[in-house]
Amino acid sequence: MKTLSLIAATSMLGLVLVMPLAADLKAAELNVIAGGSLTGLLGELGPRFEKASGHRLSIHFDSTPNIIARINAGTPFDLAVVPVDVFKDGAAKTRFIPGPTIDIARVGYGLAVRAGAAKPDVSTPAALKETLLGAASIAFVPSSAAGAYIIKVFERLGIGDVMKAKTRALTGPPQIAPAVANGDAELGVFLTNVLTAPGVELAGPFPADLQHELVFTAAVAADSREADAARSLIDYLRTSEAVATIKAAGMNPG
Template sequence: MIHRRILVAGLCAPALARAQATPVRVLGTGAVAASVRDLAGAFAARGGREVLLATANAGVAARRLREGEAADLMLNSADQVARLTADALLDGTTTRELGRMLIGVAVRAGAAHPDISTEAALRAAILAAPMIAHSDPATGATAGTHAARLVERLGIADQMRTRTLVFPGGGAAVQAVAESRAALALTQVSEIIAVPGAVLVGPLPDSAQLVTPYLGAVATRATDRAGAAAFLSFLTGPEGQARFRAAGFAVG
């Protein structure tokens, strides 16, 4: 009986250790959130560690790391990763690209798709919308900052000032479209694809587009560098890249 107890305890020990292990803490943006959540489950199922994902827009995620939030791995825009690396908050030797993302236009499922094929058509579509939505440029949101600058450049900022809803992240802006609180949302394509009840009209025309590379890098204050590196390798491996591609990222 004693030997049996020892054997059972020995067999259970690795599983117990995995269950009690601290998750890999990942701080990422809304653009990568849906893909990373799916891949985190696959990573754990294949014997990797549990992943705890926290998300915010690019500027807020960077600020949270600067303010001392515990994170092992950062997934953010190339600009934010470069700044955090320069400030010694990320280990630049670990940086890897997840993919490149475009900004698109969302409408409610079943709604007519406006013409957005040219800047002139996009301008007309925005002006025709009773309300538009995007993430908050004041917080450093990548898509929201671009959307606000684009509306300004198109010469319609005054007309849209009271007809624009801003949200902490692009996913919430798309949700407003799905719920008919806004007619159009301008945000990252991956955030549009991830919201039921909203559909992608298409990417912005080339002359109005912003291409954003998204990168991963291990935090210099990481308590689990090995776990962070393993998960980043999984994200940038064949299965991870296939999932990012399905979310609208250009990879490879």
């Protein structure tokens, strides 16, 4: 009986110790704005964070110009994980807590072809130019931070006007791989993590002379009512588990 009583007392003591901790845990509904190229990554990491934290995420994925417009329109949100270009807009930057942003991931550019198709040479600027000129059509998202850089590359190669006629302009990064896989475009040109998808194969990255990494950075909204929960998501995106997933997605952490 004494043993049973001791066990019961110990159990009660455990409940007493745990209950205050549980009471302190308040599940939050976080409104997140994210770059469209992070759709796959956050689609994988988001549910893991929700399970571990008890918080719930509502993520709006969009292109950089649309993100800036959304933020400047006063749309409520708690944090953003977006291309660093968003913070180059002075008005948008004021919607965030002052201070440095936290870099989450970065990734370079490349070309993709339909799975099983011959992979063209893109190893040098001259080879990339020849490949682009030889393609019947290309798919990318011109109205995005990544798209703006791709257009600059076309201009550096001296083929800006020619590529306009070949472009299949899409509205979101997740549309690029299906367009190439379905034959709607011969080539997909974008961030390499977006081009790592079913139905397509990466032909190669941009040559070193033309390569550039787009940085995705995070910050908490200045007027967020869930700032602590928002910071916990940013902290999670820097954990070893998240870093491993970022690498597996073809991106570089930080």
